[in-house]
Amino acid sequence: MSTTATLATLSDSDLATDPNWWRQASVYQIYPRSFSDSNGDGLGDIRGITAKVPYLKQLGIDAVWLSPFYPSALADGGYDVDDYRDVDPKLGTLEDFAEMSAALHAAGIKLIADIVPNHSSNRHEWFQEALASPKGSAARDRYIFRDGKGPDGEFPPSDWDSVFGGPAWERITEPDGSPGQWYMHIFAKEQPDLNWANREVRDDFLKTLRFWSDRGVDGFRVDVAHALTKDLTEPLQSKLEIGTEDGTLDGSHPFWDRDEVHEIYAEWREVFNEYNPPRTAVAEAWVHASRRPRYASPKGLGQAFNFDLLQADFDAREFREIITRNLLEAAATGASSTWVFSNHDVVRHATRYGLPKATPEAHKRGKGQDGKAWLLAGAPEEELDRELGLRRARAATLLMLALPGSAYLYQGEELGLQEVSEIRESERQDPSFFRNRGVEIGRDGCRVPLPWTAEGASYGFGDGGAHLPQPRWFSDYAVGVQEEQEGSTLELYRQALRLRRELQAAEELTWHENAKGEVLHFTRPGGWHVVTNFGEESVELPPGELLVSSGPLEGGRLPANTTVWLRWQAK
Ligand code: GLC
Numbered sequence: 001m002s003t004t005a006t007l008a009t010l011s012d013s014d015l016a017t018d019p020n021w022w023r024q025a026s027v028y029q030i031y032p033r034s035f036s037d038s039n040g041d042g043l044g045d046i047r048g049i050t051a052k053v054p055y056l057k058q059l060g061i062d063a064v065w066l067s068p069f070y071p072s073a074l075a076d077g078g079y080d081v082d083d084y085r086d087v088d089p090k091l092g093t094l095e096d097f098a099e100m101s102a103a104l105h106a107a108g109i110k111l112i113a114d115i116v117p118n119h120s121s122n123r124h125e126w127f128q129e130a131l132a133s134p135k136g137s138a139a140r141d142r143y144i145f146r147d148g149k150g151p152d153g154e155f156p157p158s159d160w161d162s163v164f165g166g167p168a169w170e171r172i173t174e175p176d177g178s179p180g181q182w183y184m185h186i187f188a189k190e191q192p193d194l195n196w197a198n199r200e201v202r203d204d205f206l207k208t209l210r211f212w213s214d215r216g217v218d219g220f221r222v223d224v225a226h227a228l229t230k231d232l233t234e235p236l237q238s239k240l241e242i243g244t245e246d247g248t249l250d251g252s253h254p255f256w257d258r259d260e261v262h263e264i265y266a267e268w269r270e271v272f273n274e275y276n277p278p279r280t281a282v283a284e285a286w287v288h289a290s291r292r293p294r295y296a297s298p299k300g301l302g303q304a305f306n307f308d309l310l311q312a313d314f315d316a317r318e319f320r321e322i323i324t325r326n327l328l329e330a331a332a333t334g335a336s337s338t339w340v341f342s343n344h345d346v347v348r349h350a351t352r353y354g355l356p357k358a359t360p361e362a363h364k365r366g367k368g369q370d371g372k373a374w375l376l377a378g379a380p381e382e383e384l385d386r387e388l389g390l391r392r393a394r395a396a397t398l399l400m401l402a403l404p405g406s407a408y409l410y411q412g413e414e415l416g417l418q419e420v421s422e423i424r425e426s427e428r429q430d431p432s433f434f435r436n437r438g439v440e441i442g443r444d445g446c447r448v449p450l451p452w453t454a455e456g457a458s459y460g461f462g463d464g465g466a467h468l469p470q471p472r473w474f475s476d477y478a479v480g481v482q483e484e485q486e487g488s489t490l491e492l493y494r495q496a497l498r499l500r501r502e503l504q505a506a507e508e509l510t511w512h513e514n515a516k517g518e519v520l521h522f523t524r525p526g527g528w529h530v531v532t533n534f535g536e537e538s539v540e541l542p543p544g545e546l547l548v549s550s551g552p553l554e555g556g557r558l559p560a561n562t563t564v565w566l567r568w569q570a571k
Contacts, residue, residue, distance in 0.1 A: 019277040021110060022219060022303065023336040024504045025062035026407045026497055031344045032069045032091055033078065034449040035411055037462025044449060046092035048462070050100040053107050055479070059414060060497030063110035065221050067344060069097070070116075073123055075190035076164075076431050077344070077447065079223060080121035084208045094215070101216035110218040112280070117205055118227045119191040127192050130183075132175055142201055143192045144184040144232065157182055158236035164188050165436035186227055186255065188431040196228040196264060209271045209279070219280035225295060225304075226257040226285035228264055246286040257287045265300035272302075282338065282406075289329065296335035303335050303406065310340055314353050314392045314561075316518050316534040320511070323403060327509060330405065336507060337405030341396060342413045347377040348446050349396065351419040354389020355379040365441040376445070381421050390416045391561040394492060394550040395532055398563035399520070401496045402530040404507035409493075412450050415477045416489035419445040422471050429468065444468055451478040487552070495548050499565065503528045503547075512542075519558075532563040544568030 036048030046069065056064060068078035071088045078088070087097050104111050120127060126142050133139035135147075146157035148171060156169035163186055170189040174180035184193045194201050209220065226247060231254045242248075247257030265281075272279040283295035283304040295304035306329075308322040330337040341349040347365060355377050365376055376384065393416060401407050423444050428434075433442030449467065451474040452460030459466075459474050475481070482488035505525045512521035518535030521542065533539050538557040544566030546553075551562045558564060 016105070016108070017277060021062065021277065022280045022406060024404060024406065024507065025110070026060070026401065026409060026500065027063045027065050027112060028056065028059065028061040029065045029067065029343060029408060029410045031067045031077075031411060031447055033074075033467060034447050034461075036450070036452070037458070037464065037466075040457075040463035041090070042458075042462065042465045042467045043090055044461070045090070046087060046096040046100050050096070050103050053100075053103045053109070056104070056109055057107040058494065060494055060501065061109065061409070062501075063112055063218070064104060065112040065408070066114060068114050068116060072121060073190065074429070075121065076188050077429065077443075079116055080119075080123075080188065080190045081116050082121050082123045083125075084115075084120075084205075085211045098215060105216060111216060112219040112221055112282075113212050113217045114223060115205075115208065115212075115220045116223040117194065117196075118224045119185065119187060119193045122190045122192055131172055134175070135181055140181075142195055142198050144195050144230070145181045146184070146232075146236075148182050152179070153181070154179070157184075159239050160184075160236075161239065162187060162189075162435065164432040165440065184230075186224075188435065190431075193227075193230075196230075196261075202264065202267065206267065206271055209268060210274075213271070213275050213279050217279070218277075219282070222281055222283050222301060224285075225265075225283035225301065226261065226287050227255055229258045229260040230255045231258065245288075247288060247291065249288055249290065251291075257285070257291055259294075262294055262297075262300050265295070268301070269299055289325070293329060293333040293335075296330065296333045298334050303338060305338050305340060305408070307340065309396075309400065310342070310346060310349075314396060314534060316520050316532070319396075319399070319532075319534070320520055323509070324511075327404065331507075337403070338408060339400045339403055339405060340408040340410075341393070341400065342410040342446070343408070344410065344447055345443055346446065348410075348413065348417060348419045350386070350389045350393035350413070350416050351384065352377045352389070353392035353396070354385045354387070354418075356383055365443075365445070366439060376419055376421060386418055388561070389418070390489070391551055394489060395561050395563040398492070398496055398548065398550040398565065399530060399532045401500050402503075402522075402524065402528065402565060404504075404509055404524070407500075410446075412446075414490055414493040415451070415479065415482060417450075417474075417477050420448045420468075420471055420474075421445055423448075423469060427469055448474075451475060453480045454478045492548070492550060496565075499547055503565075527567050527569045529566040529568050530563065531558060531566070533558045533560055536560050542566065542568070 033044045035044040036052050037044050038047035069091050071082040071086055072078045072080050087094055101111055129139040130143050147153050149155040156167050160168040162168040169182040171182050172180045185191050247253050251259040281301040283301045285295045285304055292304045295301050306326050312318045326337045356379050428444050430442030430444050432440050448470055449461040454475045457463050482490035508525055510523050515521040519533050519539055521531045523529050529544050538554045538559045541558050547565040549564045
């Protein structure tokens, strides 16, 4: 039986009940406020997503991951949640959510919800209750309140910094009007950290997991999964003692990647397993690679993101080392590996790859050393070669889509969309920009609403404007344009995602050792060959039937910055 025939039997309805559906799924991340706006208010919404289900089906993805859609003041793009068991009225209603979930499922697409357990928003009813309640009360114990230092408690309890810049503590005013205690917030001050040592907090999240699982959510993406448990034994350590890394190798950091966090996920797993098929989860945990398996354990969340490829340069040796290591690591836990190049936090990969050699910090944006130019990914925009960036992004993605494991895609990358830098300070929204004014440019450049049409109000995003400004060049990247364009990036994604469904078999990969240093060549079961040329010269193509190519071939040879999939059956 050919591979195609074997896999063609895995129909949409099988996918619906297969407990392993996530292992080699392609997951498309939707940033709801920037995807599609059904009511013309400038913000994308749930009905906008429902209207685009045919587009998602045609794209050929297996699942959608929705970034937060909960009620929120948008201090951090929705990662400041007012109510975990509702839909933001600006985005729709629970009924709209049910319709969207049904439409996705009818199209054979699974639904993954982002869950934000480390912090609520400061508008959450629990936090409001904590502010109105006295020091030492049960309401305050759901968060992390401490007295300040100094004679009048006027200094923060420790010197810890927030990830978005500035101190990780904010002072409150007590109900009687006097200056009061401080609360901890690893992110923005509108995102108070919850106290996971509190049983009520734990139980409430179990309730939330069931709430969404009962409403058709098939899995969860767990936001900053490595921050929930904290060692707040007095005296709090100074940042000079603990360092700035997102964890330590022995779990001794006071708030990143502590071992006890896995007790929480063991409880979550019990809830996931109440469902058939069990609900899945993927951890966003920026931890040392050696500690990632704990998050990916089948007794815990089951899968964890690795951001290694995302942080790597476009380089054969680096790619190979990362792929090999992650496949081994995933196999050791029983999870499958995850792959990702772009998401709502990083510079889009078509832009990163068009800039001079990346550094490990390449996904960051900021100011140059002379303090003048904004840097997109470690370099000023004048140095950006968009064409090269796109070529490499297409090659890298085609390679990624052939890897065993789950491929996570970010909305707009199927259009080869570039990072937007033309956003005025007055139009910026990201708290990392405001808390670091003049130092960090923030993440708005990858969150600009998608262009659906070449013309028209907000390029087809909605009938009104777009909540972040879309540049004129967005028109060239519009879905409508690419649907008519032979060889467009959209066509490439559609082709590759369709073929991937047919070709995926056992989670095995074998490196082909004859390839030159700058060429990677691997095979998957069923005669599926994948070759990427990272070098500058074209190279000979191995034999086989050409299935798809990330760019045109050159006289039958594989050009620089190009990937091909071939099928080759041994006689
Ligand atoms: C995660 C999210 C990011 C958010 C942060 C705080 O890293 O991906 O967008 O700002 O958590 O919730």
